[in-house]
Amino acid sequence: MKDRTCKVEESPKAYHTLAGRGMTSTLVAEEVPPTCHPLGPNNKLVFSAGIVTGTSSPTSARISVGGKSPLTGGIKEANAGTSWGRDLGIMGIKALVVEGKPAEKDMAWGVYMTWKDGKPHAEFFDATQYKFKSLPGVFKEIYAKYGEDVSVCSVGPAGEYGYANSGIAFNDMKMRPSRYAGRGGLGAVMASKGLKFIILNKDGAPGVEIADKSLFDEGRKKMIDALREHAITKPKGGLNSYGTAVLINILNEAGGLPTKNFTSGRFEGAPKIAGEAIFDGNKKRLGKEVYNHACSPGCIIQCSNTWYKEDGTEHTSCIEYESDWAFGANCGIDDLDVIAELNELCNNYGLDTIETGTTIGVAMEAGVIAFGDGKGAINLVYEMGKGTPLGRIMGAGTETTGKAYGVSHVPTVKGQSMPAYEPRAVKGIGITYATTTMGADHTAGYTIAPEILGVMGKQDPLSPEGKAALSRAFQSTTAFIDSSGHCLFIAFAILDIPSGYQGMIDEANGVLGTKWTADDVIKYGNDVLKKERAFNEAAGIGPAADRLPEFVYTEPLPPHNQIFDVSDETLDSVFGEM
Known part of the structure; x- marks a missing residue:
């Protein structure tokens, strides 16, 4: 440049x-x-x-x-x-x-x-x-x-x-x-x-070279069959019907939906903003059932939604679970029209909805506006869009805003805000937040799959036992999925249906001409993570940064009254035993 x-x-x-x-x-x-x-x-x-x-x-x-x-x-x-x-x-x-x-x-x-x-x-x-x-x-x-x-x-x-x-x-x-x-x-x-x-403009481009077309096609069929079979990813299944916001009610019931700047795991207004409410609200406004659409070519899960205004015109696309939570439960707002407006403003200005929502939550904690003040939240995003002094402080993110207002209850790891899963109520995802190279990030090692959704067999979300190994395995596999080009949501199907997992490997081998096995998937992911880890350590971000904010260790979270009772030694073992 x-x-x-x-x-x-x-x-x-x-x-x-x-x-x-x-x-x-x-x-x-x-x-x-x-x-x-x-x-x-x-x-x-x-x-x-x-x-x-x-x-x-x-x-x-x-x-x-x-x-x-x-x-x-x-x-x-x-x-x-x-x-x-x-x-x-x-x-x-x-x-x-x-x-x-x-x-x-x-x-x-x-x-x-x-x-x-x-x-x-x-x-x-x-x-x-x-x-x-x-x-x-x-x-x-x-x-x-x-x-x-x-x-x-x-x-x-x-x-x-x-x-x-x-x-x-x-x-x-x-x-x-x-x-x-x-x-x-x-x-x-x-x-x-x-x-x-x-x-x-791809016109005239050669396309992707495929070393072994028959192997690729075999893997592709296994993948399609798995995605169409699994309850979460199949047509008119959980994601296609209610979008990722289907998780609002699920996490709320589990007591793991962070509410009002991570002070509770349950939100009274959750049913009003959940994926089911989006589905039913659109049906009422449009007079017909509206299933979700693909975000990109070739997506057969199709979990992206559109929210419509009272008059039937489009308001925003897409209200993802994370965005719905960040502007909803986290800010004490239970109005889908307000959440849609906040989401659309972020699309307009180029803001990350997660970081923006948690920043507003910290501003609410500081008394800038009250929890539940939808109009005030919209005005704060306008400030960010206009580049005012207040907008620039908030545009710097959750941690900077917390420092500017002297707030100690700031939900960040390595400077990045925690997403929509309470680490005190879902211990495995808390370990991922703490140890991932990316700062707090649910997609880096989505242990929600077994801990909440029962994928690969249900695990107790409140127990820290075995969760370091679980997080490590998910982080490694995710690094490969992110490299394959697949959406992370294939994980639901491929982890429950072995032929789907093999299909992912066959596809990659078909394109590259490699002979990878399941062990190679983990090795590939580990290699990526080690490179990222080495970069961070050279940048001054060492093992001491692999910790959650202090309040999760000391403040019991309603309704289970849990703290994050995972030792530093356990957190260090995630990469220490890789």
């Missing part, structure tokens, strides 16, 4: 099996100085599609984005489901690396990438006119200019203000800027490089 040039390089043989998170974390670990400033010239932003992304593999159109996080100060991988990831794979690009920084501070640039003369070709254009504009309108202009077949990656005002809770927006199937690589502030990294857009 320093001089707006593009260089196409052959991928080294050593990178043959790297893709998705495996690729982003490798390149960041090898090429980014661990102590560099995240928004300075030495950080790099890496995009990589998964091993099977761009093929006909089901639910696999994921894109991983990596860099040094301005929120955690460590390595970061965030991913999203979008046609942009599919198109990058089809264009034969194993990794797109953005480096350097322009001298001009007031300008913004776009990159239009096509397939030309047998290789990717990049054309830079002046995008300054789009700076600080709301993303839905910007996306409409870009699609009007370049056509509806392109895929768009962009940053909103949050990234351009340098907010540590800004994400990178990608288009969904209706060309909305609703698919986010949200966590860790990577939107600010992209904007710091003067980059507003990366637009992909």
Whole structure:
């Protein structure tokens, strides 16, 4: 970006099996100085599609984005489901690396990438006119200019203000800027490089090379069969009917739904905002049942919803469980229309909904507004969108806002806010929050599957016994899934249906020509995690950072009155025994 040039390089043989998170974390670990400033010239932003992304593999159109996080100060991988990831794979690009920084501070640039003369070709254009504009309108202009077949990656005002809770927006199937690589502030990294857009036009591109088509097809069929059979992922199953917000009532019943800035595990208003309420509310407003849609090409789980206004017009897409919780239970708000407005504002500005919701929760704790004040919460997000002094403080994230207001009850790990599962009520996910290289992150090792949903057999969520090994296994497997290009939600089916798990391996072997086994999946994941861990330690984030905030060890959580009774030695064993 320093001089707006593009260089196409052959991928080294050593990178043959790297893709998705495996690729982003490798390149960041090898090429980014661990102590560099995240928004300075030495950080790099890496995009990589998964091993099977761009093929006909089901639910696999994921894109991983990596860099040094301005929120955690460590390595970061965030991913999203979008046609942009599919198109990058089809264009034969194993990794797109953005480096350097322009001298001009007031300008913004776009990159239009096509397939030309047998290789990717990049054309830079002046995008300054789009700076600080709301993303839905910007996306409409870009699609009007370049056509509806392109895929768009962009940053909103949050990234351009340098907010540590800004994400990178990608288009969904209706060309909305609703698919986010949200966590860790990577939107600010992209904007710091003067980059507003990366637009992909895959016309004429060669597609993904598949080494063994018959093996790939065999694995693909196993995967499809498993996803269509499992109760959570099948058509008109839990996710397709009620979306990820189906978890609101489930976690509330389990006493693990963080409420009013993590002071309780139950929210009285949970039934009013749950996935079932979204389904029933849309039915009432539209006069018909509305099942969910795919976020990206080839997704057969289809868990993305749309919430409609009273008059039947669209309000927002998508109200995910995490967003629903962050603006709902965490802030004491039980009005879906308010939650939808907060979600839509985050889509417009380029904000991570989790970090934004927990930041508002801390502001409520500080008395800036009261818990349950929906109008006040909306006004705070407006402040962030306008870049006011208060908005900039909150845009820096939950931990910074807590420090600014002198609040001790701040739910963060390594600078990143805890998501929608109470670690005192679900001990395994608490261990993941503490030890993952990403800062508090449920997707890094989703032990909710066995602890709450009974996948692989039900485990007692209140017991810490055996949970270090459980978290370690989930973190390793997840690092592979993130590298494969599949959505994490395939885990429900493949962990319960062995043929589905084998299907994932067969697909990868079919594309790469490898002969991986289940043991190789864990080894691959461990290798990724060790690279990330080494980067963080070199950046000054050592084992002492693998701890939850003090209040979870000392304040019993209603209704079970549990504390997080996991020892430091147990937390250290997650990586110590890897």
